[in-house]
Amino acid sequence: RKEVEQDPGPFNVPEGATVAFNCTYSNSASQSFFWYRQDCRKEPKLLMSVYSSGNEDGRFTAQLNRASQYISLLIRDSKLSDSATYLCVVNGAPRGGYQKVTFGTGTKLQVIP
Amino acid sequence: EPEVTQTPSHQVTQMGQEVILRCVPISNHLYFYWYRQILGQKVEFLVSFYNNEISEKSEIFDDQFSVERPDGSNFTLKIRSTKLEDSAMYFCASKGGQSEAFFGQGTRLTVV
Numbered sequence: 001r002k003e004v005e006q007d008p009g010p011f012n013v014p015e016g017a018t019v020a021f022n023c024t025y026s027n028s029a030s031q032s033f034f035w036y037r038q039d040c041r042k043e044p045k046l047l048m049s050v051y052s053s054g055n056e057d058g059r060f061t062a063q064l065n066r067a068s069q070y071i072s073l074l075i076r077d078s079k080l081s082d083s084a085t086y087l088c089v090v091n092g093a094p095r096g097g098y099q100k101v102t103f104g105t106g107t108k109l110q111v112i113p
Numbered sequence: 114e115p116e117v118t119q120t121p122s123h124q125v126t127q128m129g130q131e132v133i134l135r136c137v138p139i140s141n142h143l144y145f146y147w148y149r150q151i152l153g154q155k156v157e158f159l160v161s162f163y164n165n166e167i168s169e170k171s172e173i174f175d176d177q178f179s180v181e182r183p184d185g186s187n188f189t190l191k192i193r194s195t196k197l198e199d200s201a202m203y204f205c206a207s208k209g210g211q212s213e214a215f216f217g218q219g220t221r222l223t224v225v
Binding site: 041 | 143144146148152155156158161163164168169202204206208211213214215216217218219221
């Protein structure tokens with residue numbers, strides 16, 4: 001099983017639609033979780049952190065289910081500018097001070113006019 | 114806002130040549146990483162560096178690759194003898210504690 005798994009997509013959705021991305025992680029000791037956004041030929045940029053209580057930032061809602069080792073991202077009212085690849089990122093449990101950062105494969109979103 | 118900077122933004126090199134990719138992480142960060150991304154593919158982990166030594170490396174990070182933090186601020190990735198398949202975007206990242214990783218804008222390496 002891969003350490004962090006995502007559906008690669010692409011997800012093609014019309015403007016205004018709601019779209020959900022899922023991510024699973026294999027190591028139950030993983031510490032912290034994030035969604036990044038990556039535009040074509042650009043560096044990944046933090047979209048939002050993910051907390052067990054769930055968190056919302058405008059049209060974006062992230063959820064973490066530790067029992068199921070599952071993370072989700074919901075985008076409401078999709079905009080053309082939301083078109084990008086969304087990366088699930090997991091910080092592992094520290095080992096001797098070191099902490100591994102693992103990326104999912106990314107899910108590509110294309111919002112269509 | 115503090116940021117990770119990478120130079121050069123684009124490097125073209127001949128096959129077999131050595132290249133050094135440079136990164137200046139955020140100053141108070143403790144963890145440093147190199148990733149690469151071949152065009153159209155996923156972000157792949159290369160190596161991580163903590164406490165002045167390599168913490169972990171992937172299968173990609175073979176003997177042709179090395180990393181250094183020569184002066185406490187720069188973090189470099191060296192590829193000794195480049196191959197065509199080394200052509201990719203190389204991203205440096207740094208992280209402090211439990212926080213998220215911050216990425217540089219990347220160096221696009223083209224091996225011809």
